Amino acid sequence: MATYKTSEFKKGLKVQIDGEPYAMTEMNFRKPGKGAALYECKLRNLVRNTMISKTFRGGETLESADVEEIDAQYLYRQADTFVFMDNKTYEQYELTAEQVEDNWKYLKEGLPCSMLLYNNNPIAMSPPNHVELLVTECEPGAKGDTATNVTKPAKVETGGEFAVPIFIKQGNVIKIDTRTGGYIERVSN
Amino acid sequence: MSDFAQTGFHPTASWENLRLRAGLLHRLRGFFARHDFLEVETPLLSADTVIDRHLDPLSVTLFDDPRSPAAGRSMWLQTSPEFAMKRLLAAGADRIYQVTRAFRGAECGQHHNPEFTIVEWYRVGDSMATGMALLGELAGELLDADGVSLVSYGEAIQRHAGVEPHSATVKELAAAAKSHGVAIPADMPSDDRDQWLNLLLAALVEPKLGIERPEILYDYPASQAALAQVRNDTPPVAERFELYANGIELANGYHELLDASVLRERNRQVNSQRQAEGKYALPEESRLLAAMEHGLPNCVGVALGFDRLVMIAAGASSLGEVMAFPIDRA
Numbered sequence: 001m002a003t004y005k006t007s008e009f010k011k012g013l014k015v016q017i018d019g020e021p022y023a024m025t026e027m028n029f030r031k032p033g034k035g036a037a038l039y040e041c042k043l044r045n046l047v048r049n050t051m052i053s054k055t056f057r058g059g060e061t062l063e064s065a066d067v068e069e070i071d072a073q074y075l076y077r078q079a080d081t082f083v084f085m086d087n088k089t090y091e092q093y094e095l096t097a098e099q100v101e102d103n104w105k106y107l108k109e110g111l112p113c114s115m116l117l118y119n120n121n122p123i124a125m126s127p128p129n130h131v132e133l134l135v136t137e138c139e140p141g142a143k144g145d146t147a148t149n150v151t152k153p154a155k156v157e158t159g160g161e162f163a164v165p166i167f168i169k170q171g172n173v174i175k176i177d178t179r180t181g182g183y184i185e186r187v188s189n
Numbered sequence: 190m191s192d193f194a195q196t197g198f199h200p201t202a203s204w205e206n207l208r209l210r211a212g213l214l215h216r217l218r219g220f221f222a223r224h225d226f227l228e229v230e231t232p233l234l235s236a237d238t239v240i241d242r243h244l245d246p247l248s249v250t251l252f253d254d255p256r257s258p259a260a261g262r263s264m265w266l267q268t269s270p271e272f273a274m275k276r277l278l279a280a281g282a283d284r285i286y287q288v289t290r291a292f293r294g295a296e297c298g299q300h301h302n303p304e305f306t307i308v309e310w311y312r313v314g315d316s317m318a319t320g321m322a323l324l325g326e327l328a329g330e331l332l333d334a335d336g337v338s339l340v341s342y343g344e345a346i347q348r349h350a351g352v353e354p355h356s357a358t359v360k361e362l363a364a365a366a367k368s369h370g371v372a373i374p375a376d377m378p379s380d381d382r383d384q385w386l387n388l389l390l391a392a393l394v395e396p397k398l399g400i401e402r403p404e405i406l407y408d409y410p411a412s413q414a415a416l417a418q419v420r421n422d423t424p425p426v427a428e429r430f431e432l433y434a435n436g437i438e439l440a441n442g443y444h445e446l447l448d449a450s451v452l453r454e455r456n457r458q459v460n461s462q463r464q465a466e467g468k469y470a471l472p473e474e475s476r477l478l479a480a481m482e483h484g485l486p487n488c489v490g491v492a493l494g495f496d497r498l499v500m501i502a503a504g505a506s507s508l509g510e511v512m513a514f515p516i517d518r519a
Contacts, residue, residue: 055373
């Protein structure tokens with residue numbers, strides 16, 4: 001298993017602590033005055049979804065977590081369960097609403113995404129950076145208003161809601177940045 | 190697509206912040222001109238380097254033959270212009286400052302870039318009090334603050350960590366950390382008070398310093414004197430001070446150590462600590478020692494991280510917002 005040195009610590013790293021997998025969600029390098037370097041980390045337990053804070057001194061190491069990332073696609077939702085399929089093996093995996101987090105807003109049928117497996121069990125998924133979604137409901141905008149800094153809410157095919165410019169109409173396809181949840185552009189009318 | 194295409198050629202800082210940066214640099218030079226300081230320039234590459242337990246200088250090979258670029262004399266990229274500027278003081282300078290680049294290995298993060306802009310100045314005749322007053326005046330002017338606050342290291346640790354830092358044992362320091370819910374690294378040494386003080390300072394004290402207006406922390410533990418004089422109070426304290434704004438350390442100052450034999454002894458200690466931690470040793474002999482033996486006048490010296498100062502002035506939260514090209518785009 002690979003090990004990471006403190007100098008390699010960064011947001012997004014998947015590490016193993018006390019036999020459980022964690023994702024580093026925050027990493028602050030601190031070096032007070034003429035003092036020794038400290039690496040202040042926030043880590044999310046990937047199985048139990050709990051947060052911990054840990055501080056490391058320079059030169060310490062962490063083991064990489066035994067997680068595997070696979071290419072998958074979203075199939076359908078069944079009550080509070082989201083079903084995905086491994087693109088290589090066609091094996092199906094289920095995630096709970098809690099494991100999917102806010103990403104349900106992007107999940108339309110066939111959406112390619114990456115899934116994280118731990119001991120062959122799915123524990124998390126992430127959508128591509130950009131997702132195109134069909135607007136199913138929104139207030140009509142004022143005619144001729146092309147400003148992009150004034151926004152209104154729009155409902156999309158997945159049931160999610162996003163802030164969009166005034167000129168967006170029902171039936172438009174819009175591109176959303178999944179890292180921020182922000183509107184990028186109109187793709188088609 | 191190459192890595193370059195992916196990270197982009199654009200600066201990470203906005204034009205607004207780059208203009209603010211240029212404006213602050215202009216005001217800073219004006220401040221030193223008004224106070225009769227001479228602007229000086231000294232080499233970035235040097236045969237000797239500041240010997241500090243936690244500063245790790247980068248080295249460069251000064252090759253003679255480009256066909257074997259790995260062979261040649263090893264020179265240090267300065268971690269600060271301290272040695273060279275003190276040599277100028279020993280040679281007769283009396284108020285000098287410079288704005289230059291400093292380099293520090295293994296320092297990278299939101300508030301650290303391995304290459305950064307340092308402002309360093311020395312004034313002959315200063316006591317720690319007058320040296321702090323000058324720093325306070327500069328900070329007030331550049332950060333548009335109404336003066337600065339002063340707090341001693343002892344008071345600050347007592348107030349925020351509930352322990353007396355100059356006399357507490359490692360056990361008491363560890364108990365204070367635990368009772369305040371500090372995340373304690375797994376391998377903290379049981380015989381090294383400074384490491385525990387460092388942890389308390391980072392976790393509990395620093396975030397609270399300089400919140401309402403810039404704040405100077407002074408009178409450090411004698412064990413953290415670095416290149417400062419130790420004042421023989423009970424307990425003895427180092428005449429060292431640091432400026433903070435919004436919980437961020439901006440500057441470090443010393444009422445400078447003048448005694449070459451004390452520096453020799455500290456160098457030896459620091460090198461043995463470095464080697465015990467598995468780090469490379471640094472050259473103990475230097476032209477600074479020669480200058481100190483010749484005679485360094487009584488003075489205060491301060492080094493200020495200019496990028497961080499701009500960051501605070503801009504209301505930004507990372508250095509990348511005020512540097513055109515931080516290390517991952519350099």
